[in-house]
Amino acid sequence: MPDRFCGRCGQDAHHTHRLTMKDMPHDVLHSIWHVDKGILYTLKTMVFRPGPTIREYLAGKRVDHFRPLSLLFIMTGLYALLFSVLHIDMMPPRDPTMPEAMNQMQVSFSTFVMKYLAWCYLATVPAWALSARLFLRRGGYNYAECLIIAAFITAINNSITLLLLPVTYAYSGTPQIQTFTFCALVLVIGYASWAYGSLLSHTTLGWLGRLWRGFMTFMFGYLMLIIAGMVLMFTLNWSSIKQSVKQQAQLEKQKQELKKQAR
Template sequence: MENNVCCNCANTNVENYCAVCGQKKYRRIDSKYLVEELQYTFLHVNKGFLYTIKSIIKNPGKTAKDFLDGHRVNHYKPILLAFLLAGISSFISLKILDFEKIMMSSYSSPNPEASKQFMRDYSTFVSNYNSFLMMLFIPIVALFTKLVFNSKKHNYYEHVIMNTFGQSAYLLLMIFVFYPIFYFLKDDPGAIISLSFVSYLFVPLLMFWFYKNVYNEMSTGSIIVRILAIVGLGIVVFFVLILIIVVFMIAINGPQAFIQQR
């Protein structure tokens, strides 16, 4: 029997969702209901998760622009999506590729400089948690893009969401392109480390494709100059953070942490 009264607020409701509280119209829980709920919770196949991933793979910049322009009903939550992809990326690097073992093997060289404990720990940490570290950089990168593009069209918080889509595009590139290659090279740590550096070279190219579609009214030269400015600011911040880490480790462990034990 059809129930036209909202079970949550008692408002008369003839639509699929209550106009007052937003609750979905009452229906009995059956097998179809359970399947739909599982689908919505884990994948949201007809819209959210897979739809957004497909859109990002096809054109991440256009996907971000459409979302900022208000076309959001079909998309998965961008911040949640980025965290899910970062989790998947970290699981692959930790459990499948075993980057910790690769880094330890790479820095077990007879060269004493290459075998410093600090370098091993630093490289292992960055390799294992690279995805989450890049997530932490999103608010900083959003500040850079807000300053560099100097556009009144988007506020800072929209730049955060925009760069979350960009980060998701990078994570998908790693998961679907580079990680499979890493897997086949897992017995050659040197090749994996070299290819890891190559993967970073794709970042400016990905950024160009991304921002060219977000700011499609700008010329190619203007986009390139702005990307170079963002990369430059990012390098400065990176080295400042490294300096802070080094100073912190010296403060905790003393200068001997960076002096080769003889």
């Protein structure tokens, strides 16, 4: 229809009516997030057919899909906001047998992660993209495409943890929080393994081979993040560690002196 759009600026003539209050929810969502159509469709397709959805997006069929980085920002930001507002404590009660220095390290690391939760989640994407580049190489994906893949799948994983937030809140700071966290991790690993593996459906690999490579993609990225987390934990607590080692050495020295005096 030649008269639908302005010949000068391209403005859609069907959207030039006078604004009313019923237009406000749509305009707010559209202007801030563009949520009105793409996000719900993308969430649905990513849950039920992640491989075809991502492959379509990479192939250029993007008009119906929400942008992966925007989706990741929204899901991660919403999760981090609710996590902070609800004051959720992912640490169980302290084990009396745990050394004070180790407990302080865990508390310090947990506090840091909770404070910068959104950024920590976003920082995981390059690690999983690198892992995808390694284990999904039969799919022919370059690193930039692997970043898109990791962003999509991480966004859905964050959506899963977001849905589980009420249970997380119920177990906050209790001994059961570790068991629940493990169960949630199994669910996330299951989805991620299937989602990553489905990106190899166009190859000659069988379903078991695809699932195995999907599993390794997630676990190798997860291992890199654990190592990075341990390095960060020791870095944040280096002064406390040195002090603890010094105190331990002094205690050992005192024990040796007491033994000599006893003889």
